[in-house]
Amino acid sequence: MKIKKPRGTRDFLPEEMEKRREIEKKMREIAELYGYREVQTPTFEHLELFTLKSGEAIVEEIYAFKDKSGRDLALRPELTAPVMRMFANECSVMPRPLRFYYFSNCFRYERPQKGRYREFWQFGVELIGSPSYLADAEVIMLAYDIMENLNLDFELHIGHVGLLRRLLKGVDADKASKIMRLIDKKDVEGLEDCLSTIGLKDMEDKIYALIDLVGGREVIEEARELVPDFDFDYIDKLCDCLDSVGVDYKLDFGIARGLDYYTGVVFEAYAEGLGAQNQICGGGSYRLAHLFGVDVPSTGFALGFDRIAEICELGLGRKKLAVIVSFKGLENEAFKIARIVRQSGMQVVVDVMQRSLKKQLSYANDIKADFAIIVGEEELKENKIAIKDLKSGEQKIVEMKGMIDFLRSLD
RNA sequence: GCCCGGAUGGGGUAGUGGUCAUCCUCUGGGACUGUGGAUCCCAGGAGCCGGGUUCGAAUCCCGGUCCGGGCCCCA
Structure with missing residues (x-):
């Protein structure tokens, strides 16, 4: 019972x-x-x-x-x-x-x-x-x-x-x-x-x-x-x-x-x-x-x-929320990037279920995230990262170094 | 403590004294092995508790619990 x-x-x-x-x-x-x-x-x-x-x-x-x-x-x-x-x-x-x-x-x-x-x-x-x-x-x-x-x-x-x-x-x-x-x-x-x-x-x-x-x-x-x-x-x-x-x-x-x-x-x-x-x-x-x-x-x-x-009716000022989406084998990278983004004050959620890219994005959508930060092998090789604006659907590949500035520029 | 009305998967619901309890949503998986919101498929999960009536109760009756509304009280 x-x-x-x-x-x-x-x-x-x-x-x-x-x-x-x-x-x-x-x-x-x-x-x-x-x-x-x-x-x-x-x-x-x-x-x-x-x-x-x-x-x-x-x-x-x-x-x-x-x-x-x-x-x-x-x-x-x-x-x-x-x-x-x-x-x-x-x-x-x-x-x-x-x-x-x-x-x-x-x-x-x-x-x-x-x-x-x-x-x-x-x-x-x-x-x-x-x-x-x-x-x-x-x-x-x-x-x-x-x-x-x-x-x-x-x-x-x-x-x-x-x-x-x-x-x-x-x-x-x-x-x-x-x-x-x-x-x-x-x-x-x-x-x-x-x-x-x-x-x-x-x-x-x-x-x-x-x-x-x-x-x-x-x-x-x-x-x-x-x-x-x-x-x-x-x-x-x-x-x-x-x-x-x-x-x-x-x-x-x-x-x-x-x-x-x-x-x-x-x-x-x-x-x-x-x-x-x-x-x-x-x-x-x-x-x-x-x-x-x-x-x-x-x-x-x-x-x-x-x-x-x-x-009481109060408009809540919410912080921006990013989700790190990673491919199999790149989970540690995902945590690493998450720590960097968190230092900028943005809320960051990392996949802890080892799910498919699709499921991760779907989850990001469900929890009303603002951005998906996509960690992929190809981009990583060039020290780059893909950032997707989940509201507009636009996606850009940016230098890892410029990631924080880019995220800020998005809103 | 008193009066009234409720209680069915996590949430919202349908239904009838008689097979395995309906539908929506949800959750997980898949269709679709590097891209979300759509669609489809599969899976998961429920009649508040206890007693009684009955061949048989989620359904009828009684008691309790909890929820909602009102009283009492309100430091």
Whole structure:
């Protein structure tokens, strides 16, 4: 019986891999242009790292296991907690702010569907150490730049969990957290039930009004009326900044991001063509490091790499590919010439099946080679080589010495 | 964990409770021994797994697995 891949995992064939690497390269380049530097954390961590951050319930949704010494471990379900753990462990005295980026696979034990896998990749950044709106602005700008550069058709929504928290300030933490989750899900029915059982009837209208506030900067005024004792200065300045650099966004005070550790600005980006899983980016400012003994304000985001790869249209710049076609007995010559051509940066494939000339050319055609370099006895005697342009079908015999220049002249 | 729909060579498919399972593509070889894309010929390779009904199951039934869509969840 054949062995299949585990549920929710994928194989990537060369074509797809090339595309993914291209996208990854763009993301890295842009993050590095902003001065972010790559970090990597272990594929598995102590389970406690994740339960500390998200509660015991998440054990159900992650790959958790015991190792041979009985340690409770888990495959990382995300990267913010590991990066903050790393920061607390070994970076807490480095000059601030710190700018980190990461690109790694993560694992979640969930029901797979379109855009959701059990092994998936996240590209993200964390800007650690600044409490200023400028930190939020930079991180949002960076996320925006990446998505723009990948020609994605997306909508960026920016909110602030402070407003909702202010409205809910009298409510005890458990219930507030539950309400935030319902808001995040846009579950109006559940919200109604929850609010009426808690006895927050009077607050309902305000909450509904607030989470419906989506639009341009004018919604700040409306929000001010709903939550008069909130300081909107921070949001104002952030908007000024983003406007001044041309970031296109919508304010959306209904973004709650379910999680307790987000403290201020939160943002998400959505794209079409992904079914139910349309979110391609999520982020915001948070406090998490205190769980590991260092209290420091941070802000960051993560991009859903697989979802982006699914909808991203990128023209790939491919290198030229040459195939060395050789006659029986000249295989060693073929390898020798291949090495020379490779030094010029061209991709070169050599026949390793000792097939007929015809088959070799046919194979060259199948793998979409640009040129065939034909190694024959007659030409070799005169220190020459035949080069065939597989697109036009033209063939020329050139001096071995001039081979590289000739190949370059062909395109 | 829940609901719906699927599963036939590597990929895409046809079909019927009853010989050796259809076709396309693909892969290898040949026609054609120093020149690709075309054509033709030969070869290779399959009914998800387990159970049940039946004289007989790829086909009908049940369970599981995996895939797709939706829910739950979404760090």
